Amino acid sequence: MAAKELPVVPSARPGTMAAGAAMERIREQRPVIDHQKCNLCRECLLYCPDAALAVDKGEVRVDWHFCKGCGICAVECPVRAITMVAEYAGNRGFIEK
Amino acid sequence: MRQLLNGNEAAAHAARLARVEVLASYPITPAAPVMEKITQFIAEGSLKCNFVRVESDHSALAAALGATMAGARSFLITNSQGLAYMSEVLYHVSGLRQPVVMAVVNRALAAPHSRFPEHGDVVAQEACGWVQLFCENNQEVLDSLLQAFRLGEDERVRLPVMVNYEGYIQSHTRETVDLPEQEAVANFLPLVRRPVLDVNNPLAVNTVTGPELYIDYKYQQDAALQRAGEVLQEVSTAYAGLTGRDWGGPVTGYRLEDAAIVLVAMGSLVSTARIAVDALRAVGEKAGLLKVRLFRPFPAAAVRESLRAAEAVVALDKNIVYGAGGALARELRAGLYGLATMPVYSYILGLGGRDVGVEDLTSIYRQVREQLGAGTTPAPYQWYGL
Numbered sequence: 001m002a003a004k005e006l007p008v009v010p011s012a013r014p015g016t017m018a019a020g021a022a023m024e025r026i027r028e029q030r031p032v033i034d035h036q037k038c039n040l041c042r043e044c045l046l047y048c049p050d051a052a053l054a055v056d057k058g059e060v061r062v063d064w065h066f067c068k069g070c071g072i073c074a075v076e077c078p079v080r081a082i083t084m085v086a087e088y089a090g091n092r093g094f095i096e097k
Numbered sequence: 098m099r100q101l102l103n104g105n106e107a108a109a110h111a112a113r114l115a116r117v118e119v120l121a122s123y124p125i126t127p128a129a130p131v132m133e134k135i136t137q138f139i140a141e142g143s144l145k146c147n148f149v150r151v152e153s154d155h156s157a158l159a160a161a162l163g164a165t166m167a168g169a170r171s172f173l174i175t176n177s178q179g180l181a182y183m184s185e186v187l188y189h190v191s192g193l194r195q196p197v198v199m200a201v202v203n204r205a206l207a208a209p210h211s212r213f214p215e216h217g218d219v220v221a222q223e224a225c226g227w228v229q230l231f232c233e234n235n236q237e238v239l240d241s242l243l244q245a246f247r248l249g250e251d252e253r254v255r256l257p258v259m260v261n262y263e264g265y266i267q268s269h270t271r272e273t274v275d276l277p278e279q280e281a282v283a284n285f286l287p288l289v290r291r292p293v294l295d296v297n298n299p300l301a302v303n304t305v306t307g308p309e310l311y312i313d314y315k316y317q318q319d320a321a322l323q324r325a326g327e328v329l330q331e332v333s334t335a336y337a338g339l340t341g342r343d344w345g346g347p348v349t350g351y352r353l354e355d356a357a358i359v360l361v362a363m364g365s366l367v368s369t370a371r372i373a374v375d376a377l378r379a380v381g382e383k384a385g386l387l388k389v390r391l392f393r394p395f396p397a398a399a400v401r402e403s404l405r406a407a408e409a410v411v412a413l414d415k416n417i418v419y420g421a422g423g424a425l426a427r428e429l430r431a432g433l434y435g436l437a438t439m440p441v442y443s444y445i446l447g448l449g450g451r452d453v454g455v456e457d458l459t460s461i462y463r464q465v466r467e468q469l470g471a472g473t474t475p476a477p478y479q480w481y482g483l
Contacts, residue, residue: 004310004313006310006313006314006317008194008255008317009166009193009194009195009293009302010192010193010302010303010304010306010314011293011300011301011302011303011304012300012301012304013300013301026305026307
């Protein structure tokens with residue numbers, strides 16, 4: 001089997017948690033935003049440790065490349081507009097609101 | 098230019114001739130005089146180098162790693178407890194493929210506390226992914242260190258290199274050492290700039306790496322380490338063209354042509370064993386010697402080729418891997434596996450500075466000859482000189 005092409009020095013572009021790995025494989029859960037409930041208060045933007053949330057075209061959106069699925073946004077959301085859902089079956093559970 | 102230098106002074110001169118740019122090191126006996134000598138070179142203006150004062154060996158190697166990633170040529174020294182303390186960072190440096198060069202002035206590990214020589218400290222780091230070279234005298238310390246920079250920085254290798262020599266036996270004993278001219282060394286060893294840390298091209302280095310890629314990185318790293326064995330031969334030949342001194346590649350044989358029983362050793366023991374072989378030859382014994390210069394990557398193919406015609410091999414180990422025996426003996430048995438009959442006798446000796454003289458080695462040779470004659474299966478390992 002041929003070896004994969006990789007940089008000699010294990011590295012990746014800034015902000016990437018895992019070189020070459022899809023973030024879905026790192027996250028155990030991901031935030032799903034109910035835009036009907038969301039009042040655009042931006043609390044989640046302030047609390048997100050990875051600045052993965054932004055308001056874009058009038059809606060809160062997640063940058064999936066940076067979200068590690070910690071669930072802080074869901075806990076902090078004052079109107080409970082964010083739900084954490086499992087990324088894939090068989091994981092070790094996720095934070096419930 | 099010939100000078101009377103101890104091993105530490107020879108190492109410092111090597112750092113000066115290699116135009117080392119960063120020295121981040123923490124003092125430890127018996128390696129500290131290398132630092133002192135280099136700082137003297139810096140103070141008198143014969144070397145332009147940043148001396149970074151650090152609070153531990155762990156930090157020393159971390160600083161050397163950072164400096165190398167910024168594109169500087171870095172050097173440091175350590176041994177024994179310091180090397181053990183560096184253990185975690187050793188793996189970072191090799192995994193990040195940074196050609197740091199380090200002189201390891203071999204000394205026994207505690208407990209009980211010891212300041213005296215043996216190879217236990219470096220053998221404990223056999224899996225850390227560094228190239229590991231051993232030197233038998235102070236000239237070889239200087240020459241191997243200069244070769245180490247070129248080897249580690251070679252595009253095909255890009256790995257850190259440890260150059261080992263023994264505390265006191267080499268570090269504090271003066272010998273005539275021939276220093277090459279700075280200009281000649283500069284031609285042999287041009288400064289290689291390969292910065293990873295670049296403000297204009299930011300990178301996340303040492304990223305968390307999942308099961309998708311980790312094993313692939315490790316394959317690349319091991320393949321590079323294996324290549325270092327081949328590149329060493331080239332570097333040694335190029336160095337011989339420069340200075341006339343050829344230390345050979347990974348291994349060197351001595352009186353092996355018709356040798357029946359071959360002693361195998363690393364470090365200062367090689368010089369002793371060479372005299373022992375001469376003494377045995379003088380009384381009609383068919384003794385030979387194999388010097389293992391390169392311990393990692395272990396040159397199994399070269400060892401196999403050199404020992405093919407021998408009747409028995411005697412591994413002289415100045416280390417003990419507790420519960421498993423001598424590191425050299427294990428490598429030899431693995432490397433020689435499958436050759437029709439090749440008993441490997443394994444002796445653990447000289448630990449913590451216990452002196453090993455020519456008579457000890459001739460006595461070991463005779464023990465082996467008797468056991469071989471009696472057809473005894475060699476013990477997994479035995480302790481000598483208790």
